[in-house]
Amino acid sequence: MEKFGFSISKGRQINYDSNDRRVAEFIIENEPSFRLCIACGCCSASCTAGSFTRFSLRELNILISRGENDLPRNDLKKCMLCGKCTLVCPRGVNTRNVVFLAKQAFRKFDSYAI
Amino acid sequence: MNIEGKKVIWKDYQKEIADDRFYYVRSCVRQNFFPGSETAFLRIMRDVLGKDVYEHPCHTTCTGIGYHGDIVPVETTMTVVARQFSLMNEAGYENLLPSCITSFGLYTEILDTWHHFPEVEEKIRKQLKKATGREFTVPKNLAHASDVIYKFRKEIAAKAKYKLINKNTGEPLRVVDHIGCHYAKMFPSKGVGGAEYPYVLAGMVEEWGGQVIDYPERRHCCGFGFRQYLVQANRGFSIACSKEKFESMQPFKPDMIITNCPGCPMFLDRWQYVINEIEGKRYGKNGEGIPVFTYEEVAGLVLGYDPWDLGLQMHQTDCEPVLEKMGIEYSPEDKFNLYADKKSELHNSFVKA
């Protein structure tokens, strides 16, 4: 094969139809209030971890609902489960449980990959 | 899909295209990529349609490639373009006919800028006078070469020797039309058919017997750009754009691609080879690629010019499948022979002009 000096760039479009949304479905099944999220960002604003690391619960929730699991899988460990996000959520989402369930889901669905 | 809906939109975007007495400005690099195209165009305009097309020997590049590549500042570009206009006035013509889509986009953009900001036009006048002592007036009509072929497509169809129909099945050929971005996306009203459903190439294809395919990524850019492409490492982004188009058009099983820009066919043609080398994937039937043509080459084929005179041997993706389908007579052994060594009598005196 010729060496061209470049390789074909990967697209960054979210391909909704081919994404794996089992993590999102698991969370919704066990914590129905997850559906109420409107991504207002109040949780991320109050987040302890978010002040010092690149961690935004709002962003992770959106990515999980779309099935983009790579960033959430790595970042969820930054959450300290302090609960400030649950205090401020205007829609009443139990965000702490969402984080807890997300971690559970990743363990459950990724285990075959090890 | 309801074609009537598209026709309503096509009717909204019609433009004035001049009839005769054109001033032709060539493309910088097109002769390198697709050698026969511009010659074919002039042949068709002068011999087949009997039009007056004039080329000034002193005309230069419009510097569009430099302007878009951030190498040439916009005022320099405008001054060079003003000189082109001045040469056109000198020769006594008013209808500007660029061969390149980027040139067309650039001229449209400059004329629009001068229309809204007359002080910029004044400044350029002064600059041109200082630099070369020339004066200019803006062209009365600006039409791209593909617009003109679109305008005379019926006359060409009347003289056509071959049609865009598969001789074996009798079905029209499935043609993907790809319009250069600078044609209609910048100023939709200056493009035939507008930006969403451009009609300039579709009209030609339909008139000559083919069938136009509408696929999801039809409006997607081929990735040429200029500024990112000049750096080798960035070409991965360009090729990904073309690949997106190919992936999207493959399920529709197109027979060929027709384009009207110098860069787009270069990309769509050559990238198929690169994609095959990197990923091993081909987009045509039976492991072939999808042949890419410029509209002049298609017009030339339809009128019966010899494919090797049109320069089709320079394409990276082999064109023979389409030639076979259309039933065009050509001699395979002459493909890479020089003019003097051509064995068969099929080629005509095309080149001698």
Add this chain to the structure above:
Amino acid sequence: MEAAGRLAKSGFHVTLLEKETSAGGHLNDWYKLFPDRRDSSEVKRYLDDLMSSEQINFLTSTTIEKIESKGSSYSLMTNNGENLNADSIIVATGFDLFKSSRKEEYGYGIYDNVITSADLEGMFRKGKIVLHDNTTPKIIGIVHCVGSRDEKVGNLYCSKLCCVTAVKQAIEIREHLPESKVFCFYMDMRMGGAYYEELYREAQEKWGVNFIRGKVSEASENIDGKLIVKVEDTLAGRPLKMEIDLLILMAGMEISEGSKKLAEISGLNTGENRFFEAIDNHYGSNISNLPGVFYAGTCTAPMNITETISHARAAVSEVQDYLKNGKS
């Protein structure tokens, strides 16, 4: 109809000119009304009852060709050649829905499975939501802000009701088709009315409607007839592409053709948003620039049915004031 009914109740003689063959305008096309999803025919019946008064002279298939001021009253000539005299006029010429084929990139009129919100209401009334080939859609997309908040089509204003209509229709689709998935593509969620936000919450919580913030840039058709939409998921910060079976466009409101014609022949002022312009935004929203001519309803601005009826009652109050206290 509300204005005519109220005027009749107060003892005035009213002539109601209607350009169609029956009254009610767009209300005749709707299925269930937000926010409580009650049947539109109930409201229609209420208005029809008001119209049953003998004080009302109801002329259908009638438009105004000429209107002239004659001192303190007006003389109108209709398209049927009738001459009418009026001491006061209420203009209630309503709105037209934005012609969605003007938004070329969504392919309305070109792709078979792109319809408008009005088309969908028609489907609800027939009781069947089907694709062009009579199969049942599984994935349905709703595009907000079609023809509103859009410089390219010349409508900078927000049509106010489309967001709540989208949420209502999303719920109704999920009710009719329990196996379906619904996606709303919005720029903002404008739920400014009593119980509108609660409806939004219900759509998410009870019905599982998905909301993706981003304006759909284009829709195109796949080889198997499905629509591919491109939108940026602004909250995730990345472009998103998905296959949809049925795309519904929330067409906005525009000033009606009849209103435009009336403005030309009468000299009534229109604003920058091309709706009729009242003389004051706060306490004069029914009063026009011609003495004795008043406005009622959506010919002045996008309004929902509740507001339209209130606006009509206010217009009646203005008329009563005008006629009683000297025509000033």
